[in-house]
Amino acid sequence: MATPLTIAELKEVARRRVPKMFFDYADSGAWTEGTYKANEADFAAIKLRQRVLVDMTNRSLESTMIGEKVSMPVALSPTGLTGMQHADGEILAAQAAEVAGVPFTLSTMSVCSIEDVAAHTIKPFWFQLYVMKDREFVKSLINRARAAGCSALVVTLDLQILGQRHKDIRNGLSTPPKFIPKHIWQVATRPRWAFEMLGTKRRSFGNIVGHAQGVGDLSSLSSWTAEQFDPRLSWDDVAWIKEQWGGKLILKGILDAEDAAMAAETGADAIIVSNHGGRQLDGAASSISVLPEIVKAVGDRIEVHVDGGIRSGQDVLKALCLGAQGTYIGRPFLYGIGAYGKRGVTMALDIIRNELDITMALCGKRDIRDVGPELLHHRLPVVATEPARPSQ
Numbered sequence: 001m002a003t004p005l006t007i008a009e010l011k012e013v014a015r016r017r018v019p020k021m022f023f024d025y026a027d028s029g030a031w032t033e034g035t036y037k038a039n040e041a042d043f044a045a046i047k048l049r050q051r052v053l054v055d056m057t058n059r060s061l062e063s064t065m066i067g068e069k070v071s072m073p074v075a076l077s078p079t080g081l082t083g084m085q086h087a088d089g090e091i092l093a094a095q096a097a098e099v100a101g102v103p104f105t106l107s108t109m110s111v112c113s114i115e116d117v118a119a120h121t122i123k124p125f126w127f128q129l130y131v132m133k134d135r136e137f138v139k140s141l142i143n144r145a146r147a148a149g150c151s152a153l154v155v156t157l158d159l160q161i162l163g164q165r166h167k168d169i170r171n172g173l174s175t176p177p178k179f180i181p182k183h184i185w186q187v188a189t190r191p192r193w194a195f196e197m198l199g200t201k202r203r204s205f206g207n208i209v210g211h212a213q214g215v216g217d218l219s220s221l222s223s224w225t226a227e228q229f230d231p232r233l234s235w236d237d238v239a240w241i242k243e244q245w246g247g248k249l250i251l252k253g254i255l256d257a258e259d260a261a262m263a264a265e266t267g268a269d270a271i272i273v274s275n276h277g278g279r280q281l282d283g284a285a286s287s288i289s290v291l292p293e294i295v296k297a298v299g300d301r302i303e304v305h306v307d308g309g310i311r312s313g314q315d316v317l318k319a320l321c322l323g324a325q326g327t328y329i330g331r332p333f334l335y336g337i338g339a340y341g342k343r344g345v346t347m348a349l350d351i352i353r354n355e356l357d358i359t360m361a362l363c364g365k366r367d368i369r370d371v372g373p374e375l376l377h378h379r380l381p382v383v384a385t386e387p388a389r390p391s392q
């Protein structure tokens with residue numbers, strides 16, 4: 001196939017290269033997947049203002065997120081099981097992000113461990129924390145992230161219990177795959193993936209195996225979360241985590257202005273407006289549709305970032321115009337890694353960077369830090385109307 005020019009094309013390559021249960025894990029939302037779809041559809045409904053005859057030379061996409069310099073305000077989201085999309089996935093994605101000059105966020109539920117990613121990268125990355133009932137283990141994760149030089153802790157607030165994802169249940173998702181006929185078939189039909197996976201030792205949850213005490217069935221994400229994640233997580237715990245960590249803190253999973261106000265009270269450095277890629281509460285609003293009210297409520301007190309539904313540089317621009325200081329991509333880089341490994345993550349970032357740059361220019365701007373709501377059309381989507389009749 002010709003070199004992919006869009007994230008959608010990368011996705012199709014990944015579909016052919018990654019065993020079905022892992023491709024589906026990335027490409028799934030909860031229940032009807034309504035929120036997953038709305039995240040993308042609501043971006044598409046926002047229209048841009050085309051401007052002409054303005055100087056479009058010397059453009060810059062450089063900005064900052066939580067005070068860190070970024071070559072464009074697009075970070076890689078924390079995603080579970082990245083090392084099952086491609087062997088050593090987290091290490092490769094972190095390396096690609098490092099070269100691209102954007103932040104990489106390692107998930108608690110990663111395959112490569114914190115130490116492993118640190119050993120294979122030069123710049124600090126961010127670590128995403130899930131809060132387990134076992135606070136000693138949480139403490140040890142925080143200490144490990146600090147020891148590895150992570151420059152921010154991203155605490156996920158919207159997964160105290162796991163949303164039901166039908167594809168994962170039907171596939172019998174497990175890490176590593178079990179030797180049941182369905183999984184053997186899925187792996188056997190993806191020989192390149194299988195060959196590369198045989199070449200690595202990293203095939204289970206690297207941050208947990210060998211670190212957490214008394215774990216039960218770890219191969220299944222759903223049983224592990226049900227058993228270990230803390231359904232009582234509260235704002236007091238956030239204060240405790242902040243104290244334990246002592247560094248830059250980002251709170252992920254805010255979708256409501258009242259929650260955003262509570263998050264701002266914690267003294268965290270940023271919030272991520274997110275519905276977990278439509279993987280938790282199906283029926284919740286899309287991230288982009290609630291971004292403006294959240295920015296209005298807390299934007300003067302805390303940095304606001306957003307994820308969910310970003311599939312192009314145009315989506316990034318729209319989010320920035322609506323007040324986000326930074327954005328995150330999850331699936332786009334997972335499709336990249338599933339398709340072509342590290343090169344695929346670089347492709348995904350290059351696609352987004354190029355789209356962002358050209359779109360910004362055609363909207364009449366040269367500096368990404370200058371974009372605002374004036375670049376967007378505040379019009380309702382066009383609806384079919386009766387043709388105007390000439391007046392009598």
Ligand code: GLV
Pocket residue numbers: 079080109159276279
């Ligand atoms: C984990 O973060 C998931 O959404 O599967």
